[in-house]
Amino acid sequence: MVYYKHNLIIPTLVSMAITNLVAQERHIQTQQLIWTRYSLGININDHYTLRQDLEERTYWFPWRQHQFVSRTLLERKLGKGWNGGIGISSFLQSLPNDPEIQIVETKSELRPMLAFGHWSPITKKIGLHHRYWSEFRFFEQANGSFNYANNRTRYKLELRYAASPKMNLKAFDEILLNMGGKVVQNVFDQNRYGASIQYMPFDKLGFEVGYINWFQQQNSGVDFYNRHIIRLTIHQNLNLKSHKK
Numbered sequence: 001m002v003y004y005k006h007n008l009i010i011p012t013l014v015s016m017a018i019t020n021l022v023a024q025e026r027h028i029q030t031q032q033l034i035w036t037r038y039s040l041g042i043n044i045n046d047h048y049t050l051r052q053d054l055e056e057r058t059y060w061f062p063w064r065q066h067q068f069v070s071r072t073l074l075e076r077k078l079g080k081g082w083n084g085g086i087g088i089s090s091f092l093q094s095l096p097n098d099p100e101i102q103i104v105e106t107k108s109e110l111r112p113m114l115a116f117g118h119w120s121p122i123t124k125k126i127g128l129h130h131r132y133w134s135e136f137r138f139f140e141q142a143n144g145s146f147n148y149a150n151n152r153t154r155y156k157l158e159l160r161y162a163a164s165p166k167m168n169l170k171a172f173d174e175i176l177l178n179m180g181g182k183v184v185q186n187v188f189d190q191n192r193y194g195a196s197i198q199y200m201p202f203d204k205l206g207f208e209v210g211y212i213n214w215f216q217q218q219n220s221g222v223d224f225y226n227r228h229i230i231r232l233t234i235h236q237n238l239n240l241k242s243h244k245k
Helices: 002-023
Strands: 025-041 048-058 064-079 082-095 107-121 127-141 145-164 167-178 188-199 205-217 224-240
Touching: 064 107, 188 224
Parallel strands: 025 224
Antiparallel strands: 025 048, 048 064, 064 082, 082 107, 107 127, 127 145, 145 167, 167 188, 188 205, 205 224
């Protein structure tokens, strides 16, 4: 029980400190976006799962592309509620980050990543999921090569409630930190919080609808994005495990 309390108190205090900090700053730009995602999980065997996400991120008012994201992750169960994984994400970003301006350029980014997760059941229907990600960011250069920029470490705490065998309610808070010699002003890169409803009418197919608030500090350290996001997800699970006749 002491372990769970510490996992709750530390991220809550950090989140409150970030909120108090950004509330005092001078310029916040508000944007509305819609994300549409396809999330595929392939159970290879009792230990390994391959996950593939494809997500189109667009501004809503007015409509314009913001990012396209592809993420591949190979997970392994480690026991006692833990799992670990290794993967890579690719981003195609349309610039500038202003929906009122037509796309001037697109910028590609690659992010090799390490992932760890832990499931902490509280009751039969309620539990906490802890997710730890470490991303290594490589940005495309004019000659087509990719140069390393910095590391970004992420921690997400998610509360899940199984309302029924087919429906889950989720609420989360995530903190993202930039690390590296080139990072000066925006060490506390961003904070994301939100909630969603996931409904799986079929055994291996379902959907999820949610809201995300994405509060991000820009490189200046005094300018921020406050993004209100509606996220629509199609979930599909495939099972490659052999079955005994």
